[in-house]
Amino acid sequence: MKLRRRKSISYAKYGYYFSIPFVVAFLFFALYPTIYTALLGFTNSKGIGNVNWQFLSDPFRNFNVILNNRSFRLSVINTLHIWIVNFIPQILLALLLTAWFTSPSIKLRGQGAFKVMFYLPNIITAASIAILFYALFGYPTGPVNYLLQKLGIVDAAVPFENLTSSARYIVAFIQFWMWYGYTMIILISGVLGINPQIFEAAEIDGATNAQTFFRITLPNLRTILLYVLVTSMIGGLNMFDIPKVMYNGGPDSATLTASVFIFNQAFAGSYLYARASAASMLVFIVIVCLSLVMFILMRDKDEHQQQKAQRALRRTQRKLRKSSGGAVA
Amino acid sequence: MRRKISSGHVAFRIIAYTVCLLLALLSIFPFVIMLINMTRSTPEIQGATLSLIPSTHFMDNIQILDGKSFNAIIGFKNSFIISASATLLTLYFSALTAHALIAYNWKMRKPFFTFIMAVMMIPAQITGIGFFQFMYKIGMTNNFLPLIIPAMAAPAGVFFMRQFMLASLPLDLLEAARIDGAHEFYTFNRIVLPLMKPALATQGIFAFVTSWNALFMPMVLLTSSANYTMPLMVQLLRGDIYKTEYGAVYLALTMTVLPLFIVYFSLSKYIIAGVALGGVKG
Numbered sequence: 001m002k003l004r005r006r007k008s009i010s011y012a013k014y015g016y017y018f019s020i021p022f023v024v025a026f027l028f029f030a031l032y033p034t035i036y037t038a039l040l041g042f043t044n045s046k047g048i049g050n051v052n053w054q055f056l057s058d059p060f061r062n063f064n065v066i067l068n069n070r071s072f073r074l075s076v077i078n079t080l081h082i083w084i085v086n087f088i089p090q091i092l093l094a095l096l097l098t099a100w101f102t103s104p105s106i107k108l109r110g111q112g113a114f115k116v117m118f119y120l121p122n123i124i125t126a127a128s129i130a131i132l133f134y135a136l137f138g139y140p141t142g143p144v145n146y147l148l149q150k151l152g153i154v155d156a157a158v159p160f161e162n163l164t165s166s167a168r169y170i171v172a173f174i175q176f177w178m179w180y181g182y183t184m185i186i187l188i189s190g191v192l193g194i195n196p197q198i199f200e201a202a203e204i205d206g207a208t209n210a211q212t213f214f215r216i217t218l219p220n221l222r223t224i225l226l227y228v229l230v231t232s233m234i235g236g237l238n239m240f241d242i243p244k245v246m247y248n249g250g251p252d253s254a255t256l257t258a259s260v261f262i263f264n265q266a267f268a269g270s271y272l273y274a275r276a277s278a279a280s281m282l283v284f285i286v287i288v289c290l291s292l293v294m295f296i297l298m299r300d301k302d303e304h305q306q307q308k309a310q311r312a313l314r315r316t317q318r319k320l321r322k323s324s325g326g327a328v329a
Numbered sequence: 330m331r332r333k334i335s336s337g338h339v340a341f342r343i344i345a346y347t348v349c350l351l352l353a354l355l356s357i358f359p360f361v362i363m364l365i366n367m368t369r370s371t372p373e374i375q376g377a378t379l380s381l382i383p384s385t386h387f388m389d390n391i392q393i394l395d396g397k398s399f400n401a402i403i404g405f406k407n408s409f410i411i412s413a414s415a416t417l418l419t420l421y422f423s424a425l426t427a428h429a430l431i432a433y434n435w436k437m438r439k440p441f442f443t444f445i446m447a448v449m450m451i452p453a454q455i456t457g458i459g460f461f462q463f464m465y466k467i468g469m470t471n472n473f474l475p476l477i478i479p480a481m482a483a484p485a486g487v488f489f490m491r492q493f494m495l496a497s498l499p500l501d502l503l504e505a506a507r508i509d510g511a512h513e514f515y516t517f518n519r520i521v522l523p524l525m526k527p528a529l530a531t532q533g534i535f536a537f538v539t540s541w542n543a544l545f546m547p548m549v550l551l552t553s554s555a556n557y558t559m560p561l562m563v564q565l566l567r568g569d570i571y572k573t574e575y576g577a578v579y580l581a582l583t584m585t586v587l588p589l590f591i592v593y594f595s596l597s598k599y600i601i602a603g604v605a606l607g608g609v610k611g
Contacts, residue, residue: 011433011434011507011513012433012434012435012436013435014429014432014433014513015429015430015432015433015434015435015437015438016429016435016437017429018425018426018428018429018433018517019426019429019430019441021422021425021426021481022422022423022425022426022481022482022487023482025422025478025479025481025482026448026482026484029460029475029478029479029481029482030448030453030456030479030482032459032463033456033457033459033460033463034456034459035459036456036459036460036462036463037455037456037457037458037459037460038459039459040458040459040462045462049465051462051465051466097349097352100345100349105338106338106341106342106345108342108345108346108349110349112598112601113353114349114352114353115601116594116597116601117352117353117356117357118352118353118356119597119600119601119604120356120357120593121356123538123589123592123593123600124542124586124589124590125541125542125559125560125563125585125586125589126542126544126560127542127544127559127560127561127563127564127585128560128563128582128585128586130563130564131563131564131566131567131578131582132359132360132363132582132586133359134567135363135575135578135579135582136359136362138378138575141374141375141378141575142378143362143378143379145378146377146378146379147379150379177355177356181356182604185601185604185605186604186605188605189605189606230450231450234450234452235452238452238454238455240454240544240545241542241544241545241560244544244564245544245563245564245567246567248567259454259545262457262458263457263545263548263549266457266458266461267461267548267549273458273462276458277458277459280455280456280457280458283455284451284455284456287450287451287452287455288451290450291447291448291449291450291451292447294450295446295447295449295450
């Protein structure tokens, strides 16, 4: 026992050595830029290529300006709007498909192929998808317009790219289309992680499919559902690629998300780095809060698993000790 | 009991299959339109944008693309250099950091892991302005390095590797290597890394695709079109010079999508399994 402890101390330094590259890279490329961005929020930094700045006499001016900026407020509303319109159908469809795919009585065939198809849009470059859908919703000639006209739904081609009412929903639809497969796969793996004995017990008790799903599957999926919700919210708050490439926040700021707003403030027009930094930090605070929820959630799960493993280990040890008459210590 | 409700099950199955087939069609249909229209000319597409019959203007469309701002070869080359290097860095240093967390008993081990979990969810793009100014100051804009080197610190990668190692790295093996006189660093490179191959492959696919698809940071840092990555090339297709070149735009899109199609369909089994492991992000 003594010998082993001495050994682990002598090797402990390698734990530090091997973490150095990660820590150094993190400090330089993640922590420093974060602090830098936070600081810039209190300065007058602006102008392309201008890296000289002074701290403002009124440190919170940028934050006040941003919070009272109509475009920023609109961008936050847009972001939430697009996220909600995409997330609700996404989680409902993913849950429905999860119920079908994991139901022992339906035994859906070709699940592997379906999963591959549903997940496909998620892996394709979002910028390419944005351009593809821009072409599909093209005006006056685009497949969607062609279809709508052939089916007699509209008389004349719809100018989607100038239509404020539909732009947000088109972006939300693309987000939905890209992400429901991912959500479904996560949920299915969550269901497969539930103790099968619970399902067996339910079957013996004569529970119907619907009962099993609502009374057993859903409550046991709580943690995973929360994980999906929080990660999707964080991703949604950063929604950038589709609205930027497809409509550049337009038409008439209808798809101006928080990230597109920040980008356009900082890297276009008059290059208002300071103001964009203040906006970044406001979004950052929200994301940190969400991450915190996630972190507490996952830490508990991890610790719970470790405790379980330790208990199992102790049980086995006890058994071994009993069977070998205390020889194994 | 099963027989009694089997007719209900048949109807249920028909509905389930129909919905699944429709969704599968929805996934693939936009790409089918893309593949067909890349062979058609502008007048053909203007006549009927939706057609399931390929035409013969593939070469013409290639010629239209030639010499314009969109350059798939340059985009592919740049993206490949960045993504491949970033992936290698992520894999090696994630594994090394995870190894430090698993194989050694050091004082800061727990706090360090807690820290990694805490920062895992924070997206890099939110602090993009500070990162840009930092890079601008040291003259690193229009350089690939700022898009590659930060991949050394990938908290999600470390987390994933640690979970895998926790389950499958036999610590006795390290002890045996020590007895044989192997240096710790040698043990990691020659014994631990090869054992991690399945996890490295899974993590590698996701790290590569994430880096390949990235738009925000490359857009901020790369301003010269000679340095454009594939997603930056793609967004040029929104430009006015492509306004009426319908077939050529679809062809250009195909060029950007095809490499991912090949990767996806040849590795789909691993990718789906990787997604199911959850939390795997580049």
